[in-house]
Amino acid sequence: MNLNIVINTGSATPIYKQITDQVRLAVATGKLAVGDQLSSVRALAEELVVNPNTVARAYTDLAREGLIESRAGRGVFVTRKRKMFTREEGRRRLEPLMDGLIGEAMVMDFTQEELRAAFEKKLSQCQRNFGKGGNSINE
Amino acid sequence: MNEQPVIRTQGLTRYFGAQPAVYELSLEVPRGGVFALLGRNGSGKTTTIRMLLGLLEPTRGGGSILGYDIRSLPPEARARIGYLTEEHQLYGWMRVRECGDFQSRFFPTWNDKIFRGVVGHFNLRPSAHVKSLSRGERAGLCLALTLAPEPELLILDDPAVGLDPVARRALVESMIYLTRRSDRTIFFSTHQLPDVERVADHIAVLDRSVLRACCPLETFRNSVRQVRLRFPGTPPALPKIPGLLQAFRSEGELRVTCVHYNGATEAALRGLAPAQMEEAPISLEDAFISYLGDRGEKSFILSETEAQP
DSSP states (O other), X not given: OOOOOOOOTTXXXXXXXXXXXXXXXXXXXXXXXXXXXXXXXXXXXXXHTSOHHHHHHHHHHHHHTTSEEEETTTEXXXXXXXXXXXXXXXXXXXXXXXXXXXXXXXXXXXXXXXXHHHHHHHHHHTGGGOOXXXXXXXX | OOSOOSEEEEEXXXXXXXXXXXXXXXXXXXXXXXXXXXXXXXXXXXXXXXXXXXXXXXXXXXXXXXXXXXXXXXXXXXXTEEEEOSSOOOOTTSBHHHHHHHHHTTOTTOOHHHHXXXXXXXXXXXXXXXXXXXHHHHHHHHHHHHHTTOOSEEEEESTTTTOOHHHHHHHHHHHHHHTTSTTOEEEEEOXXXXXXXXXXXXXXXXXXXEEEEEEEHHHHHHHEEEEEEEOSSSXXXXXXXXXXXXXEEETTEEEEEEESOOHHHHHHHHTTOOSEEEEOOOOHHHHHHHHHOSSSOOOOEETTOOOOO
């Protein structure tokens, strides 16, 4: 696995969440591609020096999201990014995230133009991981 | 999970003079995984461990370990328990290798590969004299001696005390290595919350001789929450809030830490009519310090406690 997960103890983010966040980000930015294999629970636990149950918990969460999949006897792999929500549900969940982003940007005194440019730049960085839209579920 | 717990105590109590060192302790340690016993200095951790191993007579109450009464542990029970004390008692005139040879005679289940493995992991030369070892090296040697008989239950009394960061990491690595066997249980006391965060499945918290929490680590983290409330002017006075542990006020802001955070807590806070209210996640260390702080109300966290999101 070409993913370098970094664990910080003493953080407000629990370790299992640090793992899920970093895997999610790696998939979103293309550092991890569909079909890439992840370390086994045991191997990652020993590499990161954390309790294997913590890694298992992180993998369970990621598998529930449809981001990874455990294939019997072969290992854990990044799967196709399945759609988890209906369009409507997706919009409902997107709304507060955008409010948060825009609110924070206002507080930090960004102009609309600056924010738009920053957003575009980010989008282009993770272009190849976006879906084609539409309404299908678990396509 | 209905399996018998490896350690169970009921009302375990020990007085030294008029002072209870451990008071009415009732806890269960499930088989498999890593259980951390936390608490400030003098909260009763070592006294608890010594009673569990039959090294100290309880004043009242009792318990069992691997199903045996702690007041009458037979040798075959002791053979299945590995115990590492705070003191790291060793014979100074022996060499590292000789310590292993000597100890191995007492244990039919001695696995010399493990002994050599742990000794190597702590970078100890087998020919080194024990009296020349540093504190961390002695800890490594003691750990090797304790692990080599492959105990079913490993009890470590503050194993990290006095260790440098490298030795401490080697200790935590050894503990994680041990969890390869899912039927093995580690019960350890410590002050090192970073280590707890890395290895512990369950925790128990002792506070001035009394048990204050006994639950999965995650339950503890979910139970102690901090919320930040913003106000246009000076924050209002705080009403009675259930489970309040700590409150910090500054200009335009109130930060409140609560235990058993739930709908009622949230309603009470919303009643203050803040302009903005959001959760401010805290570290395990901050949660622990708030929980054991003197200001808040005393409460108890158990695994059955449902923390509301």
